[in-house]
Amino acid sequence: MTEASHNAEVETRGTLLVVDGHSLAFRAFFALPVDNFSTSDGRATNAVWGFATMLAQVVDAEQPDHLAVAFDVKGGTFRNTMLPQYKGTRDAAPEDLLAQLPLIQRMLTALGITYIEKPGYEGDDVIGTLATMGSDAGYRTLVLSGDRDAFQLISDRVTVLYPGQHFKDLKHMTPEAVEEKYHVRPDQYPDLAALRGETADNIPGVPGVGDGYAAKWIGQYGSLDGIIAHADEIKGKKGEALRENIEQVQLNRKVNALVRNLDLGVSVSDLTFGVVDVKATEDLCKELEFGARTRTKMVKSFARGEQPLTRHDTHDEHEPAQTDNALHLPQPVLIHDAAALEQWVAHHADTFAEAGPLANNCTQKGTQKSTQEASARWVLLAQGNAKPGASALHRVSIMAGDQAAVIAAPFDAALTEALQHVVTQYHTSMIVHGYKEHLHLLAAGGITLPTPAFDTKLAGYLVHPDFHADTLEQAAEHFLDIVIEAGSQEAVQGALDLEVEDSSAGDEETDEATTRILTHAAIVAALARTLSPMLAEREQTKLLSSIELPVSQVLYRMEDAGAQIDMARLTALRDEFAADARQAQETAWDCAGSRVNLQSPKQLQKVLFEDMGLKATKRTKSGSYTTSASALQDLYVKYVDDERANGFLGALLRHRETNKLKQIVQTLIDAVNPHDGRIHTTFEQTVAATGRLSSVDPNLQNIPNRNDAGREIRSAFVPGDGYVSLLSCDYSQVELRIMADRSGDEALIEAFRSGADFHRYVASLVYGVPVESITSDQRSHVKAMSYGLAYGLSTYGLAQQLKIRPSHAEELKKKYFATFGKVHDYLESLVADARTHGYTETMFGRRRYFPGLHSTNRTVRDAAERAALNAPIQGSAADIMKIAMIRADEALRTAGVASRIILQIHDELVVEVAPGEADQVRSLVADAMEHAVTLSVPLDVSTGIGDDWQLAAH
DNA sequence: AATGGCCCGTT
DNA sequence: GACGTACGGGCCATTC
Numbered sequence A: 001m002t003e004a005s006h007n008a009e010v011e012t013r014g015t016l017l018v019v020d021g022h023s024l025a026f027r028a029f030f031a032l033p034v035d036n037f038s039t040s041d042g043r044a045t046n047a048v049w050g051f052a053t054m055l056a057q058v059v060d061a062e063q064p065d066h067l068a069v070a071f072d073v074k075g076g077t078f079r080n081t082m083l084p085q086y087k088g089t090r091d092a093a094p095e096d097l098l099a100q101l102p103l104i105q106r107m108l109t110a111l112g113i114t115y116i117e118k119p120g121y122e123g124d125d126v127i128g129t130l131a132t133m134g135s136d137a138g139y140r141t142l143v144l145s146g147d148r149d150a151f152q153l154i155s156d157r158v159t160v161l162y163p164g165q166h167f168k169d170l171k172h173m174t175p176e177a178v179e180e181k182y183h184v185r186p187d188q189y190p191d192l193a194a195l196r197g198e199t200a201d202n203i204p205g206v207p208g209v210g211d212g213y214a215a216k217w218i219g220q221y222g223s224l225d226g227i228i229a230h231a232d233e234i235k236g237k238k239g240e241a242l243r244e245n246i247e248q249v250q251l252n253r254k255v256n257a258l259v260r261n262l263d264l265g266v267s268v269s270d271l272t273f274g275v276v277d278v279k280a281t282e283d284l285c286k287e288l289e290f291g292a293r294t295r296t297k298m299v300k301s302f303a304r305g306e307q308p309l310t311r312h313d314t315h316d317e318h319e320p321a322q323t324d325n326a327l328h329l330p331q332p333v334l335i336h337d338a339a340a341l342e343q344w345v346a347h348h349a350d351t352f353a354e355a356g357p358l359a360n361n362c363t364q365k366g367t368q369k370s371t372q373e374a375s376a377r378w379v380l381l382a383q384g385n386a387k388p389g390a391s392a393l394h395r396v397s398i399m400a401g402d403q404a405a406v407i408a409a410p411f412d413a414a415l416t417e418a419l420q421h422v423v424t425q426y427h428t429s430m431i432v433h434g435y436k437e438h439l440h441l442l443a444a445g446g447i448t449l450p451t452p453a454f455d456t457k458l459a460g461y462l463v464h465p466d467f468h469a470d471t472l473e474q475a476a477e478h479f480l481d482i483v484i485e486a487g488s489q490e491a492v493q494g495a496l497d498l499e500v501e502d503s504s505a506g507d508e509e510t511d512e513a514t515t516r517i518l519t520h521a522a523i524v525a526a527l528a529r530t531l532s533p534m535l536a537e538r539e540q541t542k543l544l545s546s547i548e549l550p551v552s553q554v555l556y557r558m559e560d561a562g563a564q565i566d567m568a569r570l571t572a573l574r575d576e577f578a579a580d581a582r583q584a585q586e587t588a589w590d591c592a593g594s595r596v597n598l599q600s601p602k603q604l605q606k607v608l609f610e611d612m613g614l615k616a617t618k619r620t621k622s623g624s625y626t627t628s629a630s631a632l633q634d635l636y637v638k639y640v641d642d643e644r645a646n647g648f649l650g651a652l653l654r655h656r657e658t659n660k661l662k663q664i665v666q667t668l669i670d671a672v673n674p675h676d677g678r679i680h681t682t683f684e685q686t687v688a689a690t691g692r693l694s695s696v697d698p699n700l701q702n703i704p705n706r707n708d709a710g711r712e713i714r715s716a717f718v719p720g721d722g723y724v725s726l727l728s729c730d731y732s733q734v735e736l737r738i739m740a741d742r743s744g745d746e747a748l749i750e751a752f753r754s755g756a757d758f759h760r761y762v763a764s765l766v767y768g769v770p771v772e773s774i775t776s777d778q779r780s781h782v783k784a785m786s787y788g789l790a791y792g793l794s795t796y797g798l799a800q801q802l803k804i805r806p807s808h809a810e811e812l813k814k815k816y817f818a819t820f821g822k823v824h825d826y827l828e829s830l831v832a833d834a835r836t837h838g839y840t841e842t843m844f845g846r847r848r849y850f851p852g853l854h855s856t857n858r859t860v861r862d863a864a865e866r867a868a869l870n871a872p873i874q875g876s877a878a879d880i881m882k883i884a885m886i887r888a889d890e891a892l893r894t895a896g897v898a899s900r901i902i903l904q905i906h907d908e909l910v911v912e913v914a915p916g917e918a919d920q921v922r923s924l925v926a927d928a929m930e931h932a933v934t935l936s937v938p939l940d941v942s943t944g945i946g947d948d949w950q951l952a953a954h
Numbered sequence B: 001a002a003t004g005g006c007c008c009g010t011t
Numbered sequence C: 001g002a003c004g005t006a007c008g009g010g011c012c013a014t015t016c
Helices: A003-012 A021-031 A046-062 A078-082 A101-111 A123-136 A148-153 A175-182 A186-196 A211-221 A224-229 A236-244 A246-256 A278-287 A292-302 A338-347 A349-354 A367-376 A413-429 A435-444 A456-463 A472-480 A490-503 A512-537 A541-561 A567-592 A601-611 A629-638 A643-671 A708-716 A734-743 A746-753 A758-767 A776-789 A795-802 A806-819 A821-837 A858-895 A918-930
Strands: A015-020 A066-071 A114-117 A140-144 A158-163 A170-173 A331-335 A378-385 A392-400 A403-408 A430-432 A682-684 A694-696 A725-731 A839-841 A847-849 A900-904 A908-913 A941-946
Touching: A015 A021, A015 A046, A015 A123, A021 A046, A021 A066, A021 A101, A021 A123, A046 A101, A046 A140, A046 A292, A066 A101, A066 A123, A078 A246, A101 A114, A101 A278, A114 A123, A123 A140, A123 A148, A123 A158, A148 A158, A148 A186, A170 A175, A175 A186, A186 A211, A186 A224, A186 A246, A211 A224, A224 A246, A236 A246, A278 A292, A331 A338, A331 A512, A338 A349, A338 A403, A338 A413, A349 A413, A378 A413, A378 A435, A378 A512, A392 A435, A392 A512, A403 A512, A413 A430, A430 A456, A430 A512, A435 A541, A456 A472, A456 A512, A456 A541, A472 A512, A512 A541, A541 A682, A541 A858, A541 A900, A567 A643, A567 A708, A601 A643, A629 A643, A643 A708, A725 A858, A725 A918, A734 A746, A734 A776, A734 A821, A734 A858, A746 A758, A746 A821, A758 A776, A758 A806, A776 A795, A776 A806, A795 A806, A806 A821, A821 A839, A821 A858, A839 A858, A847 A858, A858 A900, A858 A908, A858 A918, A908 A918, A918 A941
Parallel strands: A015 A066, A015 A140, A066 A114, A140 A158, A331 A403, A378 A430
Antiparallel strands: A158 A170, A378 A392, A392 A403, A682 A694, A725 A908, A725 A941, A839 A847, A900 A908
16 A cells, blocks of 8 residues: 555544453552442442543543453353463453453443453453554554553554553653654564563563563564574573573563454444444443443534534634634654755745744734734754753754754754754744743753843643643634634544645654644644734733743753751651651650551541530531641641640640651652752743742742741751852732832822831821831731731731721721722722723733622632732733842842852742852842832842852842 | 642732 | 632542
């Protein structure tokens, strides 16, 4: 069959999913506890439920249009005749599992899914045959199996979905993935397995020979036959072992070869599905006592619904009209060397050179100009691991117009240089999705990525800050109204395969990874076309170019640098907290008289409110009695005379605190990169709806700071090699200063300009007494009021926090707003404006939309009002800090110092300081922060420097 | 295995 | 009757 006829069929045929029924049933059975999954009369249902839900998951993700499940049949196969001990360890399949196999098959029948068994053969042979049939007939064929024997079926058309530790993260085993992991081709895999043996199947290999040696020999001699022919040449113990076990290995090889030409009496086109027998499904679910949720999920997943690539009928008049949302996959050219890349780029030079940088004043009416501009740009898309401290570059695609170059690792020096040249020369017309991630990816390949013209990830965030897409497919669905099921590209694959012949150098194959990167590049191009005019229309373009893109660069450097950890200090703290927690637990258990799990709210509820008979007050959202720290504290005071309850509560509170600290420290220990002893967090730039950053893996923005015990953890953050101290710089009361500036309230402005103790000064105004006579209670009450302002707090909330009567809180609030009238008006105006415009804006024009303000539900509306009040204040503070970061980073680099910013905690920057640079760096960073923006009040920055983060506090 | 609820750390 | 923003994340219980 020629390439062309193959391709024509790929276009009309679709995806075939072949499932190893036993493998999936085993997996489900051992993953789910029988105890929790059985009928009231004691029959186990865990394998049935697990099988159905796992299969539904895969079908949802891959969207096959043909599906078959293969099963073994009772009784021996030809393999047992050859190898009596074959699968000896497996024959002990639990009765509980065996009993469920017929139920699984009944379920499949009800769901309209074909299952196949062939007496005398294993399910594996049925799978081998089906995969071969699918591949020959031009289907994209997927084999779901946890059995590695299936790897021999892998080709450019056949991918094995192999479950990892978590079933959810199925590995897509392509020829490339097999070679990466085992260093042999898929067709050589059975040779490797024969040498190594298979413990799971009770098949011994050559003693002492594992994947490594097997692959080495196969590489040397080409195949098992080659190895056997040259067995005498192999030296050492391993060679000896090989020669002694040749017969065994040859037998293994015979047994592990899958039969691929059985007569199953069906053709692939018979294996469609989608017609669910709803009645039968419901009956079976009822019989097995599955819930309604499971029933609906089954029908939803297996009844044929939408095509993989469809348009929604919805349209939103806010959005620019989309005349053409279809994804056009570019024609790919696979590039292997610098010359080919240079030639390709030269050939498309007009596309690269034509468009200039994205103009800042893109507010002109027409979406036309912007659309043209965007389409004249080019997309850079890299794949790999963008984890800070462990980045790797696997593949790069460059898409210009309807053409794309794809370059796969390894990148030699010349190719790297050529790629560097392309991005350096043409970055002002470059589009990326996630500049920060691409900085990591390309840096792993030795390439520095200059600032792009456009970033679809950042643009999407600026346009819809409340929407967060985890994947590019989700972004496409949200912004383009295109549904692309993850991993399913068949609807666009036809075009791809047809093109590759003309444009590729020769015998290249477009594998799954290439298809994926091209699909993604096409999505990014389409996103840019849509988002560029939206960004302009919403006046967010300047934020992208002046704040978000530059700060991405700073964040990349911070993540790359990481924070040095004193591991000895951390383990010592962990042990200390662990000992405290254990002691508290012992005490609590003694008081309770049982070994209650102190980390289980449910168990605690029973002990406290049933066994001990304590009178609970507050409830959780779902109606149960809360065991929150504040509730426990209330009970602790209330039952001061009940020795047993009081003792338990005290110990429980101590355990809560110390155990939490232990857990935080352990998380940090686990996050330390063994290569450099540092923690490389990831700052999320597109998650927080207000414009703030967030920090994950690990979160370094919530390291304890409120009490001494927790604060100790900060002492483990230290300067690394070549550095001598840590500098901490933070804004004092930024949000209040923003309120003072925006409201124009003279009294509050004066309070900041006076330079006095701010809260004391404010208290004296509020209470109308001299500064000297302000009590510490008065000061702290006013302080809480001030901070509560920006959160839209209620008098009730204020009263609770300060443990005062609501009437007292009410009075405080009245006095406060009487003193600072314009602040009150300003806060009201924020909500009012949000109601009229539908959104709030920060000082720099960052928007957040609030549909909830018009909700008829009071709770929803109140929450929206608080958020609308808070967003411009918190968001302006976030903008200011981002500008400060850009300026501080720039100042440090221009000054040529080695000191560098390593952390941001919303209003604080932590800087790692090199020898002799302390004073200079302190002044550079503080200055950048103080002058990030000019307000009607000064922006105060307080600084501290020390041998660790704790000592740098001030 | 996957998910939701609870609780709690920061600003 | 609820009742302060914005987050990330660990652990438990549930699923049937």
